Amino acid sequence: FIKMGKVEDLEEELNVTQRMMELLGGFCPQILGYAEHGRLGALQLSLANLSDGMPKGFAELYRELMLQTTAGAEAGHRLLQRLENAVDFVFDHLIYRLQSAKSRRLIHFSVADELGFCKDIGGETTNTAPDQRYSRPATLCMRTSFLLPKIWQKEPGDGRGLASSARRLVEEILGSDAARHDDLNFLAGHPLELPNVCSLLLESHDALAKLRDATNYGHRLCFSH
Numbered sequence: 001f002i003k004m005g006k007v008e009d010l011e012e013e014l015n016v017t018q019r020m021m022e023l024l025g026g027f028c029p030q031i032l033g034y035a036e037h038g039r040l041g042a043l044q045l046s047l048a049n050l051s052d053g054m055p056k057g058f059a060e061l062y063r064e065l066m067l068q069t070t071a072g073a074e075a076g077h078r079l080l081q082r083l084e085n086a087v088d089f090v091f092d093h094l095i096y097r098l099q100s101a102k103s104r105r106l107i108h109f110s111v112a113d114e115l116g117f118c119k120d121i122g123g124e125t126t127n128t129a130p131d132q133r134y135s136r137p138a139t140l141c142m143r144t145s146f147l148l149p150k151i152w153q154k155e156p157g158d159g160r161g162l163a164s165s166a167r168r169l170v171e172e173i174l175g176s177d178a179a180r181h182d183d184l185n186f187l188a189g190h191p192l193e194l195p196n197v198c199s200l201l202l203e204s205h206d207a208l209a210k211l212r213d214a215t216n217y218g219h220r221l222c223f224s225h
Contacts, residue, residue: 001029003043010034010041017045023101023223027094061086101223107141111215114141116148118212119162121205142221163202170198 003010020028033044061083112118151157156172157165170179178184182200183193201207 001045003045004040007036007039007041010043014043019223023097024094098223103221103223106218106220108218109141109216110212111142111219112208112211113216114145116145116162117202118208119149119152120202121208121212141219163198166202167198170196 003013014031014034017029017031021030030046031043032046033042035042061079064079110118148162151169152159152162152165156168158168159165167179170184174184174186179196179198182196184196185193201211
């Protein structure tokens with residue numbers, strides 16, 4: 001499989017692929033060749049051309065599993081085993097390798113700011129310029145930094161703040177009366193209670209400031225983050 005594009009874009013992909021080859025070995029695409037002509041580059045990878053037959057995702061396999069149960073228990077069992085093996089392989093093998101690999105660089109930043117916990121107190125990140133491909137600042141250090149903002153960016157979030165959007169979610173799930181308490185009970189009569197993250201953390205600017213300071217160190221990230 002040959003991929004062509006601007007040299008700067010392919011160089012970035014080349015570096016990432018080389019790093020993945022170091023971590024995952026033969027469980028990721030291998031670089032077979034690279035060439036440049038002017039501002040264009042070509043990267044040859046050991047990927048099969050799947051344009052006529054795309055790989056199946058978990059949802060498709062699960063749908064097949066549901067259909068196969070009417071066609072015979074043996075076929076359904078084989079498909080279920082395939083799903084379980086795929087999940088076990090990804091999380092027990094590949095993710096383990098990625099999270100065990102430390103970055104070569106030591107980066108100074110606040111994890112709380114980076115993830116978005118300090119939005120309501122004017123959280124400052126290591127942002128400089130936007131990255132249009134990922135709809136996030138180019139210099140955010142953690143790849144998971146896009147997750148928490150979805151709480152206020154998407155419904156039922158209010159589009160303004162983290163605490164107010166999280167409070168909305170709690171009220172929607174447990175009701176407005178239950179959301180006022182400092183401890184939340186998710187099942188009536190069950191002894192387990194969990195702290196209300198809204199009142200004890202997200203709505204406490206002092207607690208957020210302490211969290212920002214406590215996570216502001218030099219970090220050596222794993223490859224996943």
